[in-house]
Amino acid sequence: MSASATRTAPLPEASRSWLGRVAWHWRYDPKLELWIGWWAMIVFYQLYGLLFFLVTRIQPPPDPSFDVPRIVQWFGDRHHGLLIGFGIVFLITGMLGAVNALLAYSMRRMSVSPAFAYSYLLIYSLSAVPGMLLTCIALVVGAMRPDRDPRLISWLYDFAFMAFDGTMGVFLIGSLVWMAAILLDRNRVFPKWFGYLNLCNALTEVVVAPAWIFKRGVFAWDGAITWWIDMVVFVIYTGVFITLIRKMIVREDFGTGPLPE
């Protein structure tokens, strides 16, 4: 990054074509890696919504109190969607590496200890396993082995959604690490209110815990409190941090002091 930053770069001309501007950024923009991470984040979250809500149709989550024949039917109804959708998920999961690196970078740009960035990177690198991949694997197994004992299919169904909705502890700790870094930071990388929003997000991660206990009602994994309200907070939180990271990249000066406004 620093090597490319020192190159003499002709300014991009406004009259250049879109492709020309992309070529200019690719060749000269010292923030290229940051923009790649940011675009990876945009593409990943767009695909995530598309694949989980429309292709596989596993979100909003189905009823946890389905009986065994209904669960087998549920897998049958989504057979192709699960295979195609999660096939793509397995392909794009690697993009999370760039996303996590960008979030950790935001903490490295702060005035706080590097321990924040590295612990966050470690936590979020592991979080995709219980938070997403286990669900995908379990549901793909269920879809690919419809001839198995229906009770095993039913077990996979429970396992998949319990893993997806009930393992928010890693995200909780990650949000608290980011919050602490933002509140202690003196480089004004993010506004303090975003630090407090991280706390709100962390608290909603606790709220999903009752999904382990309840099979129906507002505290089950498809419940109004456990899923719907949490999903609203998650969407707001994600939209906010994508916007703020974009602003951070625009403001980035590769120095060590406060980020310019």
Add this chain to the structure above:
Amino acid sequence: MKNLATPASFVPGQPDMWAFVLFEAMLFTGYFSVYMVCRMQSPELYLRSQAQLDLRVGVFNTLVLLFSSWSIARCVQAAREGRHPAALRGAFLTSFLGLVFLASKVLEWSREIRKGFQFTTDGFSSFYYFLTGIHFLHLLIGFVVLGVVVYQLWSPARRSQELVETGATYWHTVDFLWVMIFSLLYVMR
């Protein structure tokens, strides 16, 4: 530390904390709305279950937290007037009252559980443990916040009035949420 060049804020403490207050208020409005809807669906069951709670404990909890709001307000006022030892006493009194609240809540929970009134007993009991539990968590975070307030007041080298007021804002929010929870769970019939 507040920058002298920036114009005075129109709210006490960091405006950022007020964004948190608003967001939390919206979030709890969601929880309360869901509770009200569920309650309307089976009013008899909720009334019967609600009768298990001891209103006197709820009133005691509320008075303790309101008193703690008063003491943190006294802390802020004393800090504004430069009476930092008095401000510290206010912060310590607030912490003590917070501890009294926590202890009384734990005792109340253990008594209810011994009576067989548990998280999964019925719809009302689930909301009771959920709402008081999530509030309990906010209160635990409040002790970290009070720690920051005490840290600021302790040394003349720090004493950021903005951080003291930000901490007080958080504490008042926790009290405000409790008053709402108390009204919905203990009082409303």
